[in-house]
Amino acid sequence: MMKIRSKIYNRLCSLQFLVLLLVACSLYSCKESEGFNEVVSKDMTKPGALTGVKVENLAGAAVISYVLPNSENLLYVQAEYRINSRTVRQSKSSYYSDTIRVEGFEKSGDYDVTLYAVSRANVKSDPVQVRVRPATPSYLAVYPTVQIQADFGGVNVTASNPAKKPIGVIVISNDKTTGKMLPIEQFYTEAEHINFSVRGFDTLKRDFGVYVTDRWGNISDTLYKSISPIFEIMVPKAQFSEYRLPSDSPLGATGLGWNTTRLWDNNTNDPGWHTEAGYGKPLQLCTFDMGVLTKLSRYKLWERGEAYGNDYSYNHGNPKAWTLWGSAKSAPADIELPVTSAKGTVVGDWINLGNFNCPPPPSGNSPGQTTPADLAAVKAGFEFNIALDIPKVRFIRLAVNSTWGNADFAHVMELSFWGNTN
Structure with missing residues:
Protein backbone atom coordinates (compact mmCIF):
# COMPACT_ATOMS: atom_id res chain seq x y z
CA MET A 1 0.00 0.00 0.00
CA MET A 2 1.33 3.45 -0.70
CA LYS A 3 0.04 6.97 -0.47
CA ILE A 4 1.02 9.32 -3.29
CA ARG A 5 -0.36 12.46 -4.77
CA SER A 6 -3.35 11.95 -7.03
CA LYS A 7 -2.52 12.20 -10.70
CA ILE A 8 -3.86 15.10 -12.71
CA TYR A 9 -5.93 12.75 -14.84
CA ASN A 10 -7.64 11.44 -11.72
CA ARG A 11 -8.79 14.96 -10.98
CA LEU A 12 -10.04 15.42 -14.49
CA CYS A 13 -11.82 12.07 -14.50
CA SER A 14 -13.80 13.04 -11.41
CA LEU A 15 -15.18 16.10 -13.20
CA GLN A 16 -18.51 14.43 -13.85
CA PHE A 17 -18.98 13.92 -10.12
CA LEU A 18 -17.80 17.39 -9.23
CA VAL A 19 -20.18 19.03 -11.67
CA LEU A 20 -23.04 17.57 -9.65
CA LEU A 21 -21.61 19.08 -6.48
CA LEU A 22 -20.59 22.52 -7.70
CA VAL A 23 -23.25 25.16 -8.06
CA ALA A 24 -22.84 27.79 -10.76
CA CYS A 25 -19.11 27.29 -10.68
CA SER A 26 -16.73 28.29 -13.50
CA LEU A 27 -13.08 27.37 -13.89
CA TYR A 28 -11.74 30.42 -12.06
CA SER A 29 -14.61 31.81 -10.06
CA CYS A 30 -17.72 30.68 -8.29
CA LYS A 31 -20.56 32.93 -7.19
CA ARG A 133 -7.20 30.71 9.22
CA PRO A 134 -9.64 27.81 8.80
CA ALA A 135 -8.94 24.47 10.45
CA THR A 136 -8.47 21.26 8.45
CA PRO A 137 -11.47 20.79 6.11
CA SER A 138 -13.59 17.66 6.41
CA TYR A 139 -12.43 15.98 3.21
CA LEU A 140 -8.82 16.07 4.46
CA ALA A 141 -9.88 14.94 7.93
CA VAL A 142 -11.67 11.94 6.41
CA TYR A 143 -8.85 10.85 4.11
CA PRO A 144 -6.48 9.38 6.78
CA THR A 145 -9.32 7.12 7.96
CA VAL A 146 -9.94 5.60 4.52
CA GLN A 147 -9.41 1.84 4.31
CA ILE A 148 -9.83 -0.41 1.28
CA GLN A 149 -9.89 -4.21 1.33
CA ALA A 150 -10.90 -7.14 -0.83
CA ASP A 151 -14.59 -7.84 -1.05
CA PHE A 152 -16.74 -10.26 -3.01
CA GLY A 153 -16.42 -9.32 -6.66
CA GLY A 154 -14.56 -6.12 -5.85
CA VAL A 155 -13.47 -4.00 -2.91
CA ASN A 156 -14.94 -2.65 0.31
CA VAL A 157 -14.24 0.94 1.37
CA THR A 158 -14.65 2.32 4.88
CA ALA A 159 -13.96 5.76 6.34
CA SER A 160 -14.95 7.97 9.25
CA ASN A 161 -16.65 11.34 8.84
CA PRO A 162 -17.33 12.44 12.45
CA ALA A 163 -18.33 15.97 11.39
CA LYS A 164 -21.01 14.49 9.05
CA LYS A 165 -20.09 16.97 6.35
CA PRO A 166 -20.91 16.36 2.67
CA ILE A 167 -17.99 14.63 0.98
CA GLY A 168 -17.37 12.42 -2.03
CA VAL A 169 -15.38 9.17 -1.83
CA ILE A 170 -14.08 8.32 -5.29
CA VAL A 171 -12.85 4.81 -6.17
CA ILE A 172 -10.64 4.42 -9.24
CA SER A 173 -9.19 1.41 -11.07
CA ASN A 174 -7.50 0.45 -14.32
CA ASP A 175 -9.57 1.06 -17.42
CA LYS A 176 -9.42 -1.94 -19.79
CA THR A 177 -9.13 0.25 -22.88
CA THR A 178 -6.76 3.01 -21.83
CA GLY A 179 -5.02 1.40 -18.87
CA LYS A 180 -5.51 4.64 -16.95
CA MET A 181 -6.89 4.79 -13.42
CA LEU A 182 -10.46 6.04 -13.91
CA PRO A 183 -13.41 6.44 -11.52
CA ILE A 184 -15.50 3.29 -11.06
CA GLU A 185 -17.57 4.56 -8.12
CA GLN A 186 -18.48 8.06 -6.92
CA PHE A 187 -19.98 7.81 -3.45
CA TYR A 188 -21.44 11.05 -2.09
CA THR A 189 -22.49 11.05 1.56
CA GLU A 190 -22.89 12.94 4.82
CA ALA A 191 -22.82 9.75 6.91
CA GLU A 192 -20.57 9.55 9.95
CA HIS A 193 -19.61 5.93 9.28
CA ILE A 194 -18.89 5.27 5.60
CA ASN A 195 -19.02 1.69 4.38
CA PHE A 196 -19.71 0.63 0.80
CA SER A 197 -18.62 -1.96 -1.73
CA VAL A 198 -17.78 -1.77 -5.42
CA ARG A 199 -18.43 -5.00 -7.32
CA GLY A 200 -18.40 -6.46 -10.80
CA PHE A 201 -14.77 -7.63 -11.04
CA ASP A 202 -13.16 -11.04 -11.47
CA THR A 203 -10.67 -12.47 -9.00
CA LEU A 204 -7.54 -11.27 -10.83
CA LYS A 205 -5.37 -8.83 -8.90
CA ARG A 206 -5.76 -5.22 -10.02
CA ASP A 207 -4.93 -1.75 -8.73
CA PHE A 208 -7.57 0.26 -6.89
CA GLY A 209 -7.35 3.78 -5.55
CA VAL A 210 -9.49 5.94 -3.27
CA TYR A 211 -9.50 9.69 -2.77
CA VAL A 212 -11.84 12.13 -1.05
CA THR A 213 -13.32 15.31 -2.48
CA ASP A 214 -15.78 17.98 -1.43
CA ARG A 215 -18.41 20.07 -3.18
CA TRP A 216 -15.92 22.86 -3.93
CA GLY A 217 -13.68 20.63 -6.03
CA ASN A 218 -10.90 20.10 -3.48
CA ILE A 219 -9.25 16.68 -3.73
CA SER A 220 -7.16 14.70 -1.25
CA ASP A 221 -4.18 12.46 -1.97
CA THR A 222 -4.99 9.00 -3.33
CA LEU A 223 -4.65 5.76 -1.38
CA TYR A 224 -3.55 2.96 -3.74
CA LYS A 225 -3.68 -0.79 -3.17
CA SER A 226 -3.38 -3.91 -5.34
CA ILE A 227 -6.26 -6.23 -4.51
CA SER A 228 -7.61 -9.59 -5.69
CA PRO A 229 -11.43 -9.54 -5.35
CA ILE A 230 -13.03 -12.51 -3.62
CA PHE A 231 -14.84 -15.09 -5.72
CA GLU A 232 -18.64 -14.71 -5.61
CA ILE A 233 -21.59 -16.61 -7.09
CA MET A 234 -25.33 -16.69 -6.50
CA VAL A 235 -26.02 -19.50 -4.05
CA PRO A 236 -27.85 -22.20 -6.09
CA LYS A 237 -31.50 -22.28 -5.07
CA ALA A 238 -31.96 -25.89 -6.19
CA GLN A 239 -30.44 -26.94 -2.86
CA PHE A 240 -32.72 -24.79 -0.68
CA SER A 241 -35.26 -26.50 1.57
CA GLU A 242 -37.53 -25.52 4.43
CA TYR A 243 -36.16 -26.19 7.91
CA ARG A 244 -39.19 -25.50 10.01
CA LEU A 245 -38.67 -24.85 13.72
CA PRO A 246 -41.30 -24.75 16.50
CA SER A 247 -40.92 -20.97 16.98
CA ASP A 248 -41.49 -20.24 13.28
CA SER A 249 -44.67 -18.31 12.53
CA PRO A 250 -47.75 -20.23 11.36
CA LEU A 251 -48.25 -19.90 7.63
CA GLY A 252 -51.20 -17.99 6.23
CA ALA A 253 -53.04 -18.21 2.90
CA THR A 254 -51.62 -21.70 2.30
CA GLY A 255 -54.71 -22.59 0.33
CA LEU A 256 -53.66 -19.96 -2.20
CA GLY A 257 -50.18 -21.41 -2.50
CA TRP A 258 -48.35 -19.20 0.00
CA ASN A 259 -45.56 -21.08 1.81
CA THR A 260 -41.89 -20.82 2.75
CA THR A 261 -40.62 -22.63 -0.35
CA ARG A 262 -41.97 -19.78 -2.47
CA LEU A 263 -39.03 -17.70 -1.23
CA TRP A 264 -36.68 -19.46 -3.66
CA ASP A 265 -38.92 -20.34 -6.64
CA ASN A 266 -37.43 -17.54 -8.82
CA ASN A 267 -40.82 -15.85 -8.97
CA THR A 268 -40.97 -12.34 -7.54
CA ASN A 269 -44.76 -12.12 -7.96
CA ASP A 270 -47.55 -13.68 -5.90
CA PRO A 271 -47.59 -16.06 -4.16
CA GLY A 272 -44.69 -15.94 -1.71
CA TRP A 273 -44.12 -16.53 1.99
CA HIS A 274 -47.01 -15.30 4.14
CA THR A 275 -47.59 -15.69 7.88
CA GLU A 276 -50.91 -16.04 9.62
CA ALA A 277 -52.55 -12.89 10.97
CA GLY A 278 -53.33 -12.58 14.66
CA TYR A 279 -50.54 -14.87 15.84
CA GLY A 280 -49.60 -12.34 18.52
CA LYS A 281 -45.80 -12.74 18.40
CA PRO A 282 -43.40 -9.77 18.04
CA LEU A 283 -41.41 -11.52 15.29
CA GLN A 284 -42.61 -13.05 12.04
CA LEU A 285 -40.22 -15.96 11.48
CA CYS A 286 -39.28 -18.55 8.90
CA THR A 287 -36.25 -20.86 8.67
CA PHE A 288 -34.63 -22.62 5.73
CA ASP A 289 -31.53 -24.54 4.68
CA MET A 290 -29.39 -23.25 1.77
CA GLY A 291 -27.92 -26.71 1.42
CA VAL A 292 -24.30 -25.55 1.45
CA LEU A 293 -22.02 -23.76 3.91
CA THR A 294 -21.53 -20.27 2.47
CA LYS A 295 -19.52 -17.17 3.21
CA LEU A 296 -22.32 -14.72 2.35
CA SER A 297 -21.56 -11.41 0.67
CA ARG A 298 -25.01 -9.95 -0.03
CA TYR A 299 -28.62 -10.81 -0.60
CA LYS A 300 -31.68 -9.40 -2.32
CA LEU A 301 -35.24 -9.29 -1.03
CA TRP A 302 -38.39 -8.73 -3.06
CA GLU A 303 -41.47 -7.40 -1.30
CA ARG A 304 -45.04 -7.67 -2.50
CA GLY A 305 -46.04 -5.10 -5.10
CA GLU A 306 -49.07 -4.92 -7.36
CA ALA A 307 -51.23 -8.04 -7.48
CA TYR A 308 -54.79 -8.84 -8.52
CA GLY A 309 -55.58 -5.17 -9.02
CA ASN A 310 -54.27 -4.18 -5.59
CA ASP A 311 -51.12 -2.30 -4.65
CA TYR A 312 -49.30 -3.63 -1.57
CA SER A 313 -46.09 -1.61 -2.10
CA TYR A 314 -44.70 -0.09 1.12
CA ASN A 315 -47.82 -1.27 2.90
CA HIS A 316 -49.69 -4.27 4.28
CA GLY A 317 -47.36 -7.04 5.50
CA ASN A 318 -44.27 -5.95 3.57
CA PRO A 319 -41.26 -5.96 5.92
CA LYS A 320 -39.97 -2.57 7.04
CA ALA A 321 -37.31 -3.81 9.48
CA TRP A 322 -35.92 -7.28 9.99
CA THR A 323 -32.93 -9.34 11.12
CA LEU A 324 -31.23 -12.21 9.32
CA TRP A 325 -29.91 -14.99 11.53
CA GLY A 326 -27.60 -17.77 10.35
CA SER A 327 -26.15 -21.01 11.59
CA ALA A 328 -23.32 -23.29 10.49
CA LYS A 329 -24.51 -26.20 12.61
CA SER A 330 -25.57 -29.40 10.84
CA ALA A 331 -28.92 -29.33 12.66
CA PRO A 332 -29.33 -26.02 14.51
CA ALA A 333 -31.71 -26.09 17.46
CA ASP A 334 -34.72 -23.86 17.92
CA ILE A 335 -34.55 -20.92 20.31
CA GLU A 336 -36.58 -17.80 21.01
CA LEU A 337 -34.81 -14.99 19.16
CA PRO A 338 -34.62 -11.47 20.61
CA VAL A 339 -36.66 -8.78 18.88
CA THR A 340 -33.61 -6.51 18.79
CA SER A 341 -29.90 -7.36 18.96
CA ALA A 342 -26.58 -6.20 17.56
CA LYS A 343 -24.95 -7.68 14.47
CA GLY A 344 -22.78 -10.62 15.52
CA THR A 345 -24.92 -11.47 18.56
CA VAL A 346 -24.96 -15.23 19.17
CA VAL A 347 -28.11 -16.82 20.56
CA GLY A 348 -27.95 -20.60 20.87
CA ASP A 349 -26.87 -22.00 17.50
CA TRP A 350 -27.69 -18.74 15.69
CA ILE A 351 -25.70 -15.60 14.89
CA ASN A 352 -27.15 -12.22 13.90
CA LEU A 353 -26.02 -11.65 10.29
CA GLY A 354 -27.27 -8.07 10.29
CA ASN A 355 -30.22 -5.79 10.99
CA PHE A 356 -31.83 -4.32 7.89
CA ASN A 357 -34.36 -1.68 6.94
CA CYS A 358 -36.30 -1.43 3.71
CA PRO A 359 -35.29 1.77 1.89
CA PRO A 360 -38.09 4.38 1.90
CA PRO A 361 -40.10 4.91 -1.27
CA PRO A 362 -38.31 7.16 -3.78
CA SER A 363 -41.31 9.51 -3.79
CA GLY A 364 -41.22 9.98 -0.03
CA ASN A 365 -44.99 9.44 0.00
CA SER A 366 -46.93 7.69 2.74
CA PRO A 367 -48.11 4.08 2.27
CA GLY A 368 -51.00 3.89 -0.14
CA GLN A 369 -49.75 6.84 -2.20
CA THR A 370 -47.17 5.05 -4.32
CA THR A 371 -45.89 6.45 -7.59
CA PRO A 372 -44.56 4.60 -10.66
CA ALA A 373 -41.03 5.13 -9.29
CA ASP A 374 -42.05 3.50 -6.00
CA LEU A 375 -43.56 0.54 -7.82
CA ALA A 376 -40.43 0.15 -9.93
CA ALA A 377 -38.25 0.09 -6.80
CA VAL A 378 -40.33 -2.68 -5.25
CA LYS A 379 -40.33 -4.68 -8.47
CA ALA A 380 -36.52 -4.40 -8.76
CA GLY A 381 -36.01 -5.70 -5.22
CA PHE A 382 -33.77 -4.38 -2.45
CA GLU A 383 -30.13 -5.47 -2.12
CA PHE A 384 -28.19 -5.56 1.15
CA ASN A 385 -24.57 -6.36 2.03
CA ILE A 386 -23.49 -8.90 4.62
CA ALA A 387 -20.56 -7.68 6.69
CA LEU A 388 -17.19 -9.22 5.87
CA ASP A 389 -16.63 -10.32 9.48
CA ILE A 390 -19.70 -12.58 9.48
CA PRO A 391 -18.69 -16.30 9.50
CA LYS A 392 -19.92 -18.96 7.07
CA VAL A 393 -23.48 -20.17 7.55
CA ARG A 394 -25.78 -22.73 5.99
CA PHE A 395 -29.16 -22.15 7.65
CA ILE A 396 -31.06 -18.84 7.53
CA ARG A 397 -33.79 -17.42 9.77
CA LEU A 398 -35.71 -14.36 8.54
CA ALA A 399 -37.10 -12.45 11.54
CA VAL A 400 -39.39 -9.55 10.62
CA ASN A 401 -39.99 -7.16 13.51
CA SER A 402 -42.04 -4.46 11.75
CA THR A 403 -44.02 -4.04 8.55
CA TRP A 404 -44.99 -1.02 6.47
CA GLY A 405 -48.66 -1.55 7.34
CA ASN A 406 -48.00 -2.16 11.06
CA ALA A 407 -49.53 -5.57 10.45
CA ASP A 408 -49.40 -8.63 12.72
CA PHE A 409 -48.32 -10.73 9.76
CA ALA A 410 -45.62 -10.48 7.08
CA HIS A 411 -45.07 -11.52 3.48
CA VAL A 412 -42.03 -11.69 1.19
CA MET A 413 -41.97 -12.79 -2.44
CA GLU A 414 -38.37 -13.92 -3.03
CA LEU A 415 -34.87 -14.06 -1.53
CA SER A 416 -31.56 -14.49 -3.39
CA PHE A 417 -28.12 -14.86 -1.80
CA TRP A 418 -24.56 -14.39 -3.08
CA GLY A 419 -21.23 -15.44 -1.67
CA ASN A 420 -18.49 -18.04 -1.75
CA THR A 421 -19.63 -21.64 -1.39
CA ASN A 422 -16.13 -23.16 -1.62
Missing part, protein backbone atom coordinates in the same frame (compact mmCIF):
# COMPACT_ATOMS: atom_id res chain seq x y z
CA GLU A 32 -23.41 32.17 -4.85
CA SER A 33 -26.84 33.58 -5.63
CA GLU A 34 -28.92 34.44 -2.58
CA GLY A 35 -31.72 36.31 -4.30
CA PHE A 36 -30.12 39.77 -4.28
CA ASN A 37 -31.13 41.90 -7.23
CA GLU A 38 -28.37 43.48 -9.27
CA VAL A 39 -29.90 46.98 -9.26
CA VAL A 40 -32.97 47.93 -7.25
CA SER A 41 -32.25 51.63 -6.63
CA LYS A 42 -31.01 54.72 -8.43
CA ASP A 43 -29.31 56.03 -5.30
CA MET A 44 -25.60 55.84 -6.22
CA THR A 45 -24.43 56.85 -2.75
CA LYS A 46 -21.43 54.84 -1.68
CA PRO A 47 -22.20 52.88 1.51
CA GLY A 48 -19.87 53.09 4.45
CA ALA A 49 -17.32 50.37 5.13
CA LEU A 50 -17.77 47.55 7.60
CA THR A 51 -16.25 47.98 11.06
CA GLY A 52 -15.62 45.85 14.15
CA VAL A 53 -14.65 42.81 12.09
CA LYS A 54 -14.07 39.58 14.03
CA VAL A 55 -13.27 36.04 12.82
CA GLU A 56 -14.35 32.61 14.08
CA ASN A 57 -12.33 29.91 12.33
CA LEU A 58 -13.97 26.56 11.58
CA ALA A 59 -13.08 23.37 9.72
CA GLY A 60 -12.49 24.50 6.12
CA ALA A 61 -14.47 27.66 6.78
CA ALA A 62 -14.78 30.81 8.86
CA VAL A 63 -17.60 32.98 10.14
CA ILE A 64 -16.87 36.69 10.01
CA SER A 65 -18.89 39.09 12.16
CA TYR A 66 -18.98 42.85 11.67
CA VAL A 67 -20.83 46.07 12.38
CA LEU A 68 -22.88 47.31 9.44
CA PRO A 69 -22.50 50.90 8.24
CA ASN A 70 -25.33 53.34 8.80
CA SER A 71 -26.34 53.41 5.14
CA GLU A 72 -30.03 53.61 4.25
CA ASN A 73 -29.70 51.90 0.88
CA LEU A 74 -27.59 48.96 2.11
CA LEU A 75 -28.66 45.61 0.59
CA TYR A 76 -26.03 42.98 1.43
CA VAL A 77 -22.46 42.23 2.43
CA GLN A 78 -20.16 40.48 -0.02
CA ALA A 79 -16.99 38.50 0.66
CA GLU A 80 -14.46 37.67 -2.04
CA TYR A 81 -11.75 35.10 -1.39
CA ARG A 82 -9.60 32.44 -3.01
CA ILE A 83 -10.10 28.88 -1.72
CA ASN A 84 -7.31 27.25 -3.74
CA SER A 85 -5.04 27.99 -6.70
CA ARG A 86 -7.94 27.58 -9.16
CA THR A 87 -11.01 29.11 -7.65
CA VAL A 88 -12.13 32.49 -6.34
CA ARG A 89 -15.47 32.51 -4.55
CA GLN A 90 -18.01 35.07 -3.47
CA SER A 91 -20.34 34.78 -0.50
CA LYS A 92 -23.18 37.17 0.27
CA SER A 93 -25.16 37.94 3.40
CA SER A 94 -28.29 40.03 3.79
CA TYR A 95 -28.23 43.36 5.64
CA TYR A 96 -30.48 41.63 8.20
CA SER A 97 -27.43 39.67 9.35
CA ASP A 98 -24.19 40.78 10.99
CA THR A 99 -22.20 37.69 9.97
CA ILE A 100 -21.04 36.08 6.75
CA ARG A 101 -19.71 32.57 6.18
CA VAL A 102 -16.74 31.88 3.92
CA GLU A 103 -16.04 28.23 3.12
CA GLY A 104 -14.52 25.69 0.77
CA PHE A 105 -10.88 26.35 1.68
CA GLU A 106 -8.49 23.71 0.37
CA LYS A 107 -6.52 23.27 3.57
CA SER A 108 -5.71 24.84 6.89
CA GLY A 109 -3.74 28.06 6.55
CA ASP A 110 -3.99 31.81 6.12
CA TYR A 111 -6.39 33.21 3.51
CA ASP A 112 -7.26 36.81 2.73
CA VAL A 113 -10.92 37.80 2.50
CA THR A 114 -12.13 41.11 1.09
CA LEU A 115 -15.41 42.43 2.49
CA TYR A 116 -17.73 44.97 0.89
CA ALA A 117 -21.00 46.55 1.91
CA VAL A 118 -23.13 46.73 -1.25
CA SER A 119 -26.02 49.13 -1.85
CA ARG A 120 -29.32 48.53 -3.62
CA ALA A 121 -27.80 50.23 -6.65
CA ASN A 122 -24.95 47.71 -6.61
CA VAL A 123 -22.45 50.28 -5.37
CA LYS A 124 -19.65 48.80 -3.25
CA SER A 125 -18.13 50.36 -0.16
CA ASP A 126 -14.42 50.66 0.35
CA PRO A 127 -12.92 47.17 0.82
CA VAL A 128 -12.04 45.79 4.22
CA GLN A 129 -9.32 43.14 4.29
CA VAL A 130 -9.46 40.39 6.87
CA ARG A 131 -7.34 37.28 7.27
CA VAL A 132 -8.91 33.93 8.21
